[in-house]
Amino acid sequence: xxxxxxxxxxxxxxxxxxxxxxxxxxxxxxxxxxxxxxxxxxxxxxxxxxxxxxxxxxxxxxxxxxxxxxxxxxxxxxxxxxxxxxxxxxxxxxxxxxxxxxxxxxxxxxxxxxxxxxxxxxxxxxx
Numbered sequence: 751x752x753x754x755x756x757x758x759x760x761x762x763x764x765x766x767x768x769x770x771x772x773x774x775x776x777x778x779x780x781x782x783x784x785x786x787x788x789x790x791x792x793x794x795x796x797x798x799x800x801x802x803x804x805x806x807x808x809x810x811x812x813x814x815x816x817x818x819x820x821x822x823x824x825x826x827x828x829x830x831x832x833x834x835x836x837x838x839x840x841x842x843x844x845x846x847x848x849x850x851x852x853x854x855x856x857x858x859x860x861x862x863x864x865x866x867x868x869x870x871x872x873x874x875x876x877x
Contacts, residue, residue, distance in 0.1 A: 752776040752866045756846045759871035766836055770871055772829045772846030783849050784822060784829040785864055788842035788873075795845065799831060800858035809858050814840075836875045843870040 758770035774782065785800035799820040800809040808820050819832045829846065847864035857863050 752782075752848060754846050754848055754866050754868040756844065756868040756871040759844060759873045761874045761876065762836055764836060764838055764875055764877050766875075767832070767834045768836060768873060769833065770831045770844050770846075770873065772831075772868060774827045774829070774848055774866075781850055782866075783851070783858055784820075785847045785849070785858055786820065786829075786831050787845045787847060787861060788840075789845070789870075790839075790842040793842075795861055797859045797861070798844070801829060802858070803852065807855070809855055811859075833873070836873075838875045838877045840873060841875050842873060844873050845870045 753775045755773050756770060760768060762768045772784065783800060783802050786798040787795050788798050789795040797811050798814055799818055801820045801822050810818060817835045822829045846868040848866040849864045
């Protein structure tokens with residue numbers, strides 16, 4: 751059974767940086783594409799970023815492109831999301847997710863493409 755656990759997050763001022771991590775256990779992370787989603791109060795859960803099983807392919811929502819960087823360390827079964835130049839609108843619960851399927855890029859933007867989810871970690875950006 752695959753377990754996904756996020757860590758990091760917290761409170762930061764606008765313009766600051768924060769990093770969240772996601773550790774996958776049960777199966778080696780190299781077999782899964784990993785995604786980050788976020789959900790703000792009263793809003794739908796939205797795609798943030800994803801990284802393919804081969805770490806050379808990464809994907810970003812337009813709202814975070816150029817500010818966020820996703821990476822993975824397969825030896826540690828961990829995926830990272832480095833968030834720079836944070837804005838108050840980035841405030842949300844950030845969820846990590848995993849899918850074993852290989853597909854075209856558009857597949858990884860879709861919430862229902864992922865089989866395993868973490869419990870989420872809160873990121874709050876103050877203005």
